[in-house]
Amino acid sequence: MQIFVIGMHRSGTSMVARLLNLMGAYFGPEGISTGSGQENPKGFWERKDVRALNNQILYAANSDWDRVSDFSLEKIASQDLDTINQQLQRLILELDAHRPWFLKEPRFCLTFPLWKKYLEYPICIHTHRSPIQIAQSLKSRNGFPLHFGIALWEKIRIRIAESRT
Template sequence: MKKAQEISNESPVVVLGMHRSGSSAITEMLTLFDLYFGKEEDSIGSSSQNSRGFWERRDVRDVNDKILFSAHCDWDTISNFNLELMEGVTQDGIVDQIKKLDSQLQAFTESEGKKSYLLKEPRMCLTFPLWERSFKNKSAVIFIHRNPLEVAASLNKRNDFDEGYSLTLWYNYVLHALKNLKGKRVLFISYEQLNANPVSVSEKIHAFLLSENILSSMPDRNRISDIIQGDLRHQKQSIDFLPNRYKELNDVVESFCAKDDASIIDDFSYFEFIEADKETEWNIIFNKYLNFKKEYINTESYVHKLKLDKKILTEQVVSKNKEISSYKNDLFVKFYVKIKNILK
């Protein structure tokens, strides 16, 4: 194997995985490998669900949302997702946008003295073909996998999705990713492995990056432990209770995770997508509409209040200007009278 200092590459490292699968944790850990993520203002930040941050770039999220919306989908309503059914934008137009972003990130990576940059965004499970087509250098992909029952429990807590809908969403995300990765060499990491032995997982990742000709040095063990503290699995579930319709795909991904090295992705055309419950999907869409309408009404009310405040302030300013003008006139008259009396 080549020594790290002899290897130089600008291939982006891409983290794929279903939402709530640990992609944020592994992406933060990957920044320890001297990979460029971006500045704080480039990130979408953190929330109560991810206090350490989502480790997603805002510009990457915007591109993926643009793709999904043009296909009449969102991250949680993907039953009809098809890159061939995009409206309002073209694949070539998206590719041009990604190429521009790729060039910018390569320039920032070089200016920061690093050799590769890092991207993570769960929607890329769906949109990956357009990204891979756009990269100047083909990407190195790391896929993070989590027990789908734990994913479902996490989505229930965060989004109030029922288990059946969440499991179908997990299944379709993972299957989209595997179909999109056909023929590509991918390193699979399980969320369970990451929490149980983060240093061992880091060594596995380090070996993979070197095999992909990406310059990286093995991070300090203490820094790894600071990020992966072993208490990230808040929704522990037994895989034994996973419904049969999801087991085969889960078993395939777990077999990839069990390997010490990367896997070449086979043809998954024999797996079919599972249709999500339409009523649940429409309820999600409708609730988003109601929330948007509520926000719109609140915004209108706020704008109306600002206009009233502006009117009141304007009237106050006019009134004060009149008082100031009257005061100036009084001063002038008094000054004039005083001067006139002195000159008598």
């Protein structure tokens, strides 16, 4: 199984990822985790290499996780896209040696369409949390105004719906 935990920042994706890990799904080798933090003391359950690759995708599209108003994968230059696609294929091939495996990374809300084309039968677990709760959490963690957090949630929700097609 190829399992993806997809959901906005602060929506419960870390909890779902930890449950998958406890159920025996492969996460990765020692030292690959981004670790934990004050706002998530039990761990984020994100891989450094996956976060770096997703950031590379976002930056190539002249975007970031919190700058998505005009995000489009079509903005990525073809030479950058070739490099990204090679890295995606290599990482998925390495993970496939450890099935069932899971990946959790909030940036998948935007980048999953690039990942999807290299997967056989991905299982996607989409987490949902009230937009006002997410906005309140983003305000505490990042200092974002509530209206910005809710607008970000709405943009991400639309991107997730678009990636299902």
